[in-house]
Amino acid sequence: MRIAVVGTGLIGTSIGLDLRRLGHEVVGHDVDAERAATARARGALDAVAPTLEGLWNPAPDLVVVAAPPRATIELLGRIPPAFLAMDVAGVKVPILAAAGERRFVGTHPMAGRERSGPEAASASLFRGATWVVVPGSAAPADLTLVVDLVRRLGANPVEMTAADHDAAVARISHLPQVLAAALVDLAAADPGAFALAAGSLRDLTRVAMSEPGIWVELLGANEEAVAAAIDELVERLLAYRDRLGNGDRLGEDLARARRLREGLAAPVTPVRVALADRPGELAKVGRALAAAAVDVRDLQLRHAPYGGGGVLTIAVRPGEAAPLVDALAAEGLEVIGGR
Amino acid sequence: MRIAVVGTGLIGTSIGLDLRRLGHEVVGHDVDAERAATARARGALDAVAPTLEGLWNPAPDLVVVAAPPRATIELLGRIPPAFLAMDVAGVKVPILAAAGERRFVGTHPMAGRERSGPEAASASLFRGATWVVVPGSAAPADLTLVVDLVRRLGANPVEMTAADHDAAVARISHLPQVLAAALVDLAAADPGAFALAAGSLRDLTRVAMSEPGIWVELLGANEEAVAAAIDELVERLLAYRDRLGNGDRLGEDLARARRLREGLAAPVTPVRVALADRPGELAKVGRALAAAAVDVRDLQLRHAPYGGGGVLTIAVRPGEAAPLVDALAAEGLEVIGGR
Known part of the structure; x- marks a missing residue:
């Protein structure tokens, strides 16, 4: 296949590296020409197009948009609707809405991002990761092409609706991000506590060290679901608060949470x-x-x-x-x- | 020194192992005779006393009470007040209150407890751990003896008041425990989210797999400080909630939390x-x-x-x-x- 990658940061460059390893022809473009050059030097691209439109001739079999949500929405409006496009942004409702009736499959690879940029890319970034695929109104053949590609990249495709995805990441990713920031504030307000900072606080707040910029955009783009998740957590915390002195009830609650969490862990x-x-x-x-x-x-x-x-x-x-x-x-x- | 260890679980047995390695004479007692026998078989005790009173002759230089909070309070009432005693429980205000004017130094080694019992004990359990020491009304010589002992066990002694300790552990240990349980509940309420469960949720909820029994007792014993910490966290979460759509303000908040958290991490x-x-x-x-x-x-x-x-x-x-x-x-x- 001939595949066009738009945006050659960590994700776009990693996809390019792995697609070329699989024998595909990969052409790329980035608004930052230096990033595109780095991606090519790393072996992620067969060629760099100096403009977005330079990617369309000959016609690509797939256009991978690897950009933050706002840029993804802007780019989707500039890609000819006859080309199959997929994105990788961390929210899906606004992206699917922007894609409208064009040929499109929304996706979200849930791989770590402690580092960013093409320098940090790797063909094995997605190995073993969960990769959400949102079919929307995609034609069956287009959906199959994207799901197969995700599998070839070593990831586990999981199909969901855009709304389910956004509600899920609000709970498991966006809320933890807000929570980590709030907990750091709280611990830092007590210098004694901060100095003691045991393992559990370190675990709970590690994600607070992520790059703020991308999170501001993600949290804003998923505002409604994140606000709902915060409300739900607050409600549950206040319920626990009222049970601190009720040992029997508290014991049941903690035991239930333990069973649930053990279901999440591989038995080790x-x-x-x-x-x-x-x-x-x-x-x-x-x-x-x-x-x-x-x-x-x-x-x-x-x-x-x-x-x-x-x-x-x-x-x-x-x-x-x-x-x-x-x-x-x-x-x-x-x-x-x-x- | 001749040291009596009361309670031969993970902590008591680990202390015994290390004290004997340092050349001290260690005698022990546990209400569960089998646990005491295991501790002795593991080399943590020179001798086992079948009763608490059997530890007092000849008189010990130090009595280490290694039990949960309620049992610690009960035991302190049965140890002759002329003997220097120290405890290792995870709350300090109720323990110091129970100790009254007796010879006593409150302590709390902040070492992991994924496993419990004398079988899991190790002379190196405290290596590098923070070990809080609460002087209370201890005589300077008694305090020095305990602080030196903590250092010899390889830990870093940190002196605090009982109230400061309890407020600090409420923030950095007890609140994270409640939070992990609430987050697991929240994620489990959405099966899609739970299946996706990314790294941040796993990090945030790992402590929910701890033994509920000990936490029910700790949270109950520190109810006031934990409730205050929950209230503070709820307030901060709701403030973040109101800023989700305000990118500039949210960006500042996340950047501040990041700086604070980076101060907590060793630069790596x-x-x-x-x-x-x-x-x-x-x-x-x-x-x-x-x-x-x-x-x-x-x-x-x-x-x-x-x-x-x-x-x-x-x-x-x-x-x-x-x-x-x-x-x-x-x-x-x-x-x-x-x-």
């Missing part, structure tokens, strides 16, 4: 290893992991403040904890709690 | 490595870490759902990213985004 067993403050400790862990041939589901390092030591938590499938513990012990590492 | 540079779905990938990472001799600050693995592959994020000090990237590349690993 944590293995905790004490790492001494000397070189080579993590190499031992690496050798033990290789020897035990276990499937690592998660890694967390709690670091001692004064040096290289700390406690590494390795999450594995329940049946694989015992061989891993043995392999770690064989490397001379201290496994906290043993087998 | 993330290095992202793509791991293929084959054995030995993590061993390569281990070798590269050993070769580069960098100081790893954090590790995060985002896992592909279909196998062993994924993206590993290694956080290192900014100046150490380049040598690590080179070492990873030398092992044949793909570093996302390059140097």
Whole structure:
């Protein structure tokens, strides 16, 4: 296929890299000519078009618009409606409305964005990620083309309506962003608390370090759903507040939340290893992991403040904890709690 | 010193293990005789006393009460007031009130508790952890003894008043616990959202998997401060809600929260490595870490759902990213985004 990528930031460049690896011809354009040149130098594009219109000849089989919501809406108005277009923006209702009756499939790859720009792109960015696909009024053949492409990029396509997507990301992504900011404000208002800042606060507020610009646009574009999610959370928080002194009721609530959250986690067993403050400790862990041939589901390092030591938590499938513990012990590492 | 440990769960047994390693004589008691026997078998105790009173002869230099808040209050009434006692419970105002004028120093080691019981104990549990010390009306010599002990256990003692401690943990630990439960409820109410559940929701709600029992007691014992923290958070959330459509103001708020949160994080540079779905990938990472001799600050693995592959994020000090990237590349690993 001949595919045109409009916008060569992290997402557009990563898509280009992977599409070229799959053998497609990829042409690209970016309002920032330097970003397009970087994307090409990284191998994401066969050619750069100096103008948007320069992408249309010969006609592309697919136009991937990889831009923030407002720019996506503006660009959709400039792409000939006979070309199939898809976008990757983090809200879908305003985008689908702007697309109207043109050939279009809305999508949203839910991949991390701690870094941005073509320099941070990778052909493996989408590996294992969920990628929402919003069919809207797309023709079946157009929808199939986009869903297949998402699969070839290593992601898991999930079809939803635009409204369901926006309500869902309001709850699981936009609300957590607002919440992280509010929690940081709250903790910072008490210098003693901020200095203590335990692991749970760090976990809860890590996303507050994201680039504000993109979030201002996303939150504004999804204002109604985010406001509804905030209202719902406030209601639930105040209900918990009224139950703090009612141990039985509070216990039931916390137990229910725990069951629900456990349903979200892959069933894993944590293995905790004490790492001494000397070189080579993590190499031992690496050798033990290789020897035990276990499937690592998660890694967390709690670091001692004064040096290289700390406690590494390795999450594995329940049946694989015992061989891993043995392999770690064989490397001379201290496994906290043993087998 | 001769030290008596009352309560041989995770904390009491870990303290015993480390104190014996330091050369102290440690005697212990637990209402659950089997737990005390396990602690002794693990090497945390020189001897087990079948009754609390059996610990007093010869007189201990220090009695460490390692129990939940209610049990701690009950035990303090049964320890001869001439003995110096310290506790480790997660709230301090009710404990200090119960201690009255007896010889006592309140403390709270802020170490993880994903697992519990003497089986999970480790002499290195407190390595690098913050350990709050509440002097109350303790004599200077008693306070010095406890602070020195905390340091010898590898932790960082931080002195606070009981009220400041309880307000601080309400914000950084108790509120996040309630919040995680409320967020899980909220996300679970929308099955579509729950299925999408991105990284930020997982981070935000991980603590909801904690044991409910201990939290019911902690939240009840710190009801006033937790309710105040919930009220403050609700107020801040509603303020954000009113600003969702006001881009300039929202941008300022998010940028301020970002700056504050960055102050909380050790300054680190993330290095992202793509791991293929084959054995030995993590061993390569281990070798590269050993070769580069960098100081790893954090590790995060985002896992592909279909196998062993994924993206590993290694956080290192900014100046150490380049040598690590080179070492990873030398092992044949793909570093996302390059140097």
